[in-house]
Amino acid sequence: MRKFIFLCILVYGMVFGAFSVSAQEMLRVGLESVCNHVQQVNIGNNKISIGISADGNFISDAVIEGTQLNVKPLNGGYIISGVFNDFISASQYLKNSNKVNSVPVFLGLNKWSIADLSGGGNVGANAVIIYDGSNPIMISDCEYMLQIKGYDDTIINSKKYRGVIELYKSANSITAVNVIDIEEYLYGVVASEMPFSWHIEALKAQATAARSYAVSMIEKHKEKGYDVCDTVDCQVYKGIEGEEETVKTAVNETKGKLIYYDNQVINAVFFSSSGGSTAAAEDVWGTSFEYLKPVKEINENEAKEWTRTFTYLEISQILSRNNINIGNIENIFISETDKYSRVNALTIKGTEGEKILKNEEVRTFFSSTIGGSLDSRNFVIGGVSSVSQSNTLNALSENASEFVKLADVYVADVNNKPQNISSKSIYVLGQEGQKEYNVNNISVTVDKVIPNNTLVISGKGWGHGVGMSQFGAKGMAEAGHSYIEILKYYYTNVEVM
Numbered sequence: 001m002r003k004f005i006f007l008c009i010l011v012y013g014m015v016f017g018a019f020s021v022s023a024q025e026m027l028r029v030g031l032e033s034v035c036n037h038v039q040q041v042n043i044g045n046n047k048i049s050i051g052i053s054a055d056g057n058f059i060s061d062a063v064i065e066g067t068q069l070n071v072k073p074l075n076g077g078y079i080i081s082g083v084f085n086d087f088i089s090a091s092q093y094l095k096n097s098n099k100v101n102s103v104p105v106f107l108g109l110n111k112w113s114i115a116d117l118s119g120g121g122n123v124g125a126n127a128v129i130i131y132d133g134s135n136p137i138m139i140s141d142c143e144y145m146l147q148i149k150g151y152d153d154t155i156i157n158s159k160k161y162r163g164v165i166e167l168y169k170s171a172n173s174i175t176a177v178n179v180i181d182i183e184e185y186l187y188g189v190v191a192s193e194m195p196f197s198w199h200i201e202a203l204k205a206q207a208t209a210a211r212s213y214a215v216s217m218i219e220k221h222k223e224k225g226y227d228v229c230d231t232v233d234c235q236v237y238k239g240i241e242g243e244e245e246t247v248k249t250a251v252n253e254t255k256g257k258l259i260y261y262d263n264q265v266i267n268a269v270f271f272s273s274s275g276g277s278t279a280a281a282e283d284v285w286g287t288s289f290e291y292l293k294p295v296k297e298i299n300e301n302e303a304k305e306w307t308r309t310f311t312y313l314e315i316s317q318i319l320s321r322n323n324i325n326i327g328n329i330e331n332i333f334i335s336e337t338d339k340y341s342r343v344n345a346l347t348i349k350g351t352e353g354e355k356i357l358k359n360e361e362v363r364t365f366f367s368s369t370i371g372g373s374l375d376s377r378n379f380v381i382g383g384v385s386s387v388s389q390s391n392t393l394n395a396l397s398e399n400a401s402e403f404v405k406l407a408d409v410y411v412a413d414v415n416n417k418p419q420n421i422s423s424k425s426i427y428v429l430g431q432e433g434q435k436e437y438n439v440n441n442i443s444v445t446v447d448k449v450i451p452n453n454t455l456v457i458s459g460k461g462w463g464h465g466v467g468m469s470q471f472g473a474k475g476m477a478e479a480g481h482s483y484i485e486i487l488k489y490y491y492t493n494v495e496v497m
C-alpha cells in the first residue's frame with residue numbers, strides 16, 4: 001500500500017493541519033445532496049445484498065427482496081431469541097413458529113437472531129430496520145452501520161451509485177454514504193467540473209487535479225462519518241448519472257496519478273478562467289503555498305468577459321449597510337495589483353475618509369448587488385464601452401507589439417479614473433503596464449461616455465483564480481500540451497506520479 005502524507009485544507013475555513021494516512025483506494029462519500037439526515041431512505045432495487053466491506057471487498061451475508069424497500073432508524077428496543085447462521089434459516093424458523101411482530105436481526109457476519117418488536121430490551125447505536133412498503137423485513141443491529149449493494153448498482157432515493165452504500169445513523173436520522181473506489185468516484189465527478197466534450201488532455205488534467213484534491217481532503221468530514229461530501233463544498237459527485245465515456249477514459253488513462261509538491265499530495269484547487277493570470281493563494285485566502293503562485297496564461301482563449309456598472313449611490317448604500325462612513329464618494333481607483341495586474345486593492349475615496357477593499361473583499365463587497373460579487377479580480381476601471389475597442393486597436397496596431405497582449409482600451413486619466421472624451425490623451429492598458437497616446441494622432445470612435453458618479457468595471461475571468469484555470473487547460477490541450485505539462489504549468493514545481 002502506498003502511503004500519503006497530505007495537507008488537509010478547508011479552503012474557506014482555512015484550517016491547516018498535517019495528517020498521515022494509509023493509502024486509501026476506497027473513498028467514503030457522504031451523499032448530502034440526496035440523503036442527508038432523513039427519516040427514511042428509499043431503495044430503488046428489488047433485490048439487495050446486506051453485508052460488510054473489508055479492504056474494499058464487499059462480503060454479502062444476505063439477499064433481501066421487495067418491491068418498495070426502505071430503511072428507517074430503529075430506536076425502540078426489542079427482545080432477542082435464538083441463534084442462526086443466516087437470514088434464510090432465521091426467516092424459515094419465523095415462518096414455521098407463527099411468531100408475530102418478529103423479524104430476523106443481523107448482528108454481524110453469520111450472526112443472526114430473532115427480534116420480537118413488541119417492546120422491551122435494548123437497541124444498538126447503529127440499529128436500523130428494513131421494510132418492504134410498511135412490512136418490516138429485518139433489523140440490522142451490529143457494530144457496523146448497515147451496508148447494502150444492488151446487483152449492478154444501488155439506487156438510493158432514485159439515484160444510481162456504484163460501490164456499496166452505507167446507511168450512517170446518527171441520532172434519529174440516516175445519511176447515505178457511498179463507499180467507492182476513488183477511480184469510480186472520479187467517473188461521477190469530472191463531468192460536473194468540466195464539460196465532457198473538452199479535449200482529452202484537459203479532461204485528464206481535471207481528473208488528476210480532482211483525484212489529488214479528494215486525497216488532500218480525506219479528513220475533512222471525519223466527524224460526520226465520511227471523507228468527502230458530494231456537493232460543491234468538496235466536489236460535486238453525481239454517481240452513475242454523472243458519468244460520461246470521455247471522462248471515464250480520462251480517469252482510466254491517469255489511474256492513480258497524483259500531484260505532489262515536496263512529496264506531499266497537493267490541494268489541487270482550480271477555477272473556470274483567470275482572464276490573463278492566476279492568483280497567489282495568499283492573495284485570496286491569506287495563506288501562502290509554494291505551488292499556488294501566479295502564472296500568466298498562455299492559451300486561455302475563451303475567458304469570460306464581463307462589465308459591471310455601479311452608481312456611487314449604490315456603493316454608498318453598501319458602505320452604510322456595513323456601518324462605514326467616508327462622506328460623499330469622490331473617486332474609486334485600483335490602488336494595488338499583483339505582478340500581473342490582478343487587482344489586490346480597490347480604494348473608495350470619500351470626502352471624510354476612504355475605504356480600501358483588500359483581496360477577495362474586492363469581489364465580495366458587491367455581493368449584495370443584483371449581479372452579485374465580481375466574477376474575478378482581473379479587471380480595469382473604465383471599460384471598453386468608452387471607446388470603440390476594435391477601431392482603437394487597429395489604430396494602435398503598429399504600437400501593439402510594445403505589450404505582450406493588449407487587455408483593454410479606454411479613456412481614462414493616469415489613475416484609471418474615467419475621463420470625458422474631450423481629454424487629449426488615451427491610456428492603453430496592457431498586461432505589463434499602460435501607455436499614453438495623443439488622441440489627435442489616432443482615430444478613435446466614441447461609443448459611450450461614462451456618466452459622472454458611476455463606476456464601470458470591465459473584467460475577464462471567472463472564479464477565485466488560484467491553481468489551474470480550466471479554460472486555460474482547454475486552450476493548452478488544444479495547442480498540443482499534455483495533461484502533465486498543463487498541471488506542471490499551473491501548479492509550481494510539482495511532480496505528477
Ligand SMILES: [Zn+2]
Pocket residue numbers: 220221228229230231233234235
Ligand atoms: Zn464537503
